[in-house]
Amino acid sequence: MNISLILAAVALVPQPAKLVETGGVTKNAEIRYVTDATVPAEGYRLKVAADGITVTSSDAAGRFYAGITLAQLKDGKAWPCVEIEDAPAYRWRGAHLDECRHFFGKETVKQMLDLMAQHKLNRFHWHLTEDQGWRLDIPGYPELVKYGAVRSASVRHGQRATKGSNEDADKLNGVKYGPYFYTEADIREIVAYAAERHITIVPEIELPGHVFAALAAYPEFACVPANMASREPRLVWGIEKDVLCLGNDKAIKFMEDVLDYVCRLFPGDVVHIGGDECPQVRWKDCPKCQARIKAEGLKDEHGLQPWITRHFVKFLEARGKRALGWDEYLLGDVPKSAIGMSWRTRRQGAGHELVSGAQAAVRGHDVVMTPNKFCYLDYGQCLPNDPFQYIGGKLPLEMCYSFDPCADVPAEARAHILGGQCNNWSEYTWNEYDLAWKVWPRTCALAEVFWLGDAKPGFADFKKRMATHRGRLIAQGVNCAPLE
Numbered sequence: 001m002n003i004s005l006i007l008a009a010v011a012l013v014p015q016p017a018k019l020v021e022t023g024g025v026t027k028n029a030e031i032r033y034v035t036d037a038t039v040p041a042e043g044y045r046l047k048v049a050a051d052g053i054t055v056t057s058s059d060a061a062g063r064f065y066a067g068i069t070l071a072q073l074k075d076g077k078a079w080p081c082v083e084i085e086d087a088p089a090y091r092w093r094g095a096h097l098d099e100c101r102h103f104f105g106k107e108t109v110k111q112m113l114d115l116m117a118q119h120k121l122n123r124f125h126w127h128l129t130e131d132q133g134w135r136l137d138i139p140g141y142p143e144l145v146k147y148g149a150v151r152s153a154s155v156r157h158g159q160r161a162t163k164g165s166n167e168d169a170d171k172l173n174g175v176k177y178g179p180y181f182y183t184e185a186d187i188r189e190i191v192a193y194a195a196e197r198h199i200t201i202v203p204e205i206e207l208p209g210h211v212f213a214a215l216a217a218y219p220e221f222a223c224v225p226a227n228m229a230s231r232e233p234r235l236v237w238g239i240e241k242d243v244l245c246l247g248n249d250k251a252i253k254f255m256e257d258v259l260d261y262v263c264r265l266f267p268g269d270v271v272h273i274g275g276d277e278c279p280q281v282r283w284k285d286c287p288k289c290q291a292r293i294k295a296e297g298l299k300d301e302h303g304l305q306p307w308i309t310r311h312f313v314k315f316l317e318a319r320g321k322r323a324l325g326w327d328e329y330l331l332g333d334v335p336k337s338a339i340g341m342s343w344r345t346r347r348q349g350a351g352h353e354l355v356s357g358a359q360a361a362v363r364g365h366d367v368v369m370t371p372n373k374f375c376y377l378d379y380g381q382c383l384p385n386d387p388f389q390y391i392g393g394k395l396p397l398e399m400c401y402s403f404d405p406c407a408d409v410p411a412e413a414r415a416h417i418l419g420g421q422c423n424n425w426s427e428y429t430w431n432e433y434d435l436a437w438k439v440w441p442r443t444c445a446l447a448e449v450f451w452l453g454d455a456k457p458g459f460a461d462f463k464k465r466m467a468t469h470r471g472r473l474i475a476q477g478v479n480c481a482p483l484e
């Protein structure tokens with residue numbers, strides 16, 4: 001093999017922090033594993049030489065990632081001789097999936113986990129409950145999946161509808177969707193599958209907004225039960241005004257039961273409790289919610305969301321978990337142990353004040369950076385002749401690569417930035433082919449950002465490696481979009 005071929009083969013994504021080609025190739029596949037406590041968490045040293053391969057790490061994740069790098073290095077039956085010293089810049093390297101607007105199922109989730117591992121991503125944020133669908137069977141609450149996991153119609157392909165089922169009725173397709181949900185056995189299988197790939201699952205149970213599917217199952221947990229007369233999830237996209245009645249102890253006990261089960265089912269250290277886009281109009285007019293405001297000494301309905309956030313941060317802490325939520329849930333007086341997920345860079349959504357990722361970090365919250373401008377893969381890729389529909393916005397591959405999770409964060413608060421995450425909302429994503437097209441290759445770019453941080457080598461270098469790496473994805477049957 002001549003040297004140019006060797007160099008062509010070294011197309012690693014993400015690029016390792018330090019890589020030296022030492023010349024020649026080897027077919028000696030003997031691997032020696034060494035443990036060295038000085039290697040950083042999830043990091044590894046890898047030496048590929050004529051006399052074999054040596055992997056040095058301090059933990060099992062580092063050893064696993066060395067294997068991922070070795071698989072990408074392999075060219076036919078040989079490896080180029082290299083010395084690599086590698087460790088991640090960020091400890092939270094996530095990908096999210098909304099299975100509520102559209103449901104993808106176990107096999108697609110497993111493929112996503114496989115591909116995440118190949119890009120050294122370590123957190124799968126699983127969005128399991130929404131206005132448009134409840135996807136998790138909960139013991140003691142059989143109505144949840146009976147009513148919450150099935151819709152009589154969805155927004156028709158190619159249409160947009162966000163106002164209300166009545167106003168947007170002409171945009172609905174009349175096709176029954178579901179029931180689609182996961183059983184306890186499914187979850188256990190996927191949790192184990194993720195763990196084998198050094199991925200922690202972060203389940204999300206939305207509250208106090210985005211709960212319409214649960215209210216369809218249990219109308220008594222709404223401020224206005226009569227609004228749930230259709231007994232089915234919201235059929236159109238957009239922001240729903242009917243939210244959890246925070247004046248009703250039974251509604252709160254319901255969420256406690258759900259989260260208690262979720263804490264037992266998912267072994268990870270973090271549970272996401274939503275918190276985004278929660279309108280307060282129902283609370284304003286609800287006698288029970290107003291009674292709660294009085295009893296708790298809150299000023300008005302603006303105090304209810306921080307009140308419920310405090311409650312569930314403590315509830316999760318008592319079960320050994322940390323709470324994570326979208327940035328709005330950090331408004332008001334909430335414990336510093338609450339982790340923020342920063343999705344906005346400007347005020348948008350249900351009209352809440354913006355709590356920027358930088359502000360949250362300065363206040364002392366740990367933060368996962370997922371600004372829609374850089375991390376929302378349901379935004380358009382700006383490809384010519386793209387056959388798929390997007391929610392809006394523009395997010396070409398180069399923009400993903402330009403993301404810096406610490407860009408606006410003062411130096412003294414940067415230790416609070418845990419990392420970043422690609423978010424895959426599915427209003428306009430219908431199936432696994434559509435999903436893969438939106439996820440890949442943009443997730444490759446973000447994975448390199450999360451792994452290398454400031455040390456990323458630049459978009460031109462990335463794109464050159466991607467020409468080879470995209471072939472690896474295609475060879476696995478992934479419907480990866482073109483690079484431009």
Ligand code: ACM
Pocket residue numbers: 276277326343349
């Ligand atoms: C969000 O995109 N509403 C978190």
Ligand code: ZN
Pocket residue numbers: 222223244245246247248282283286287288289
């Ligand atoms: Zn109420």
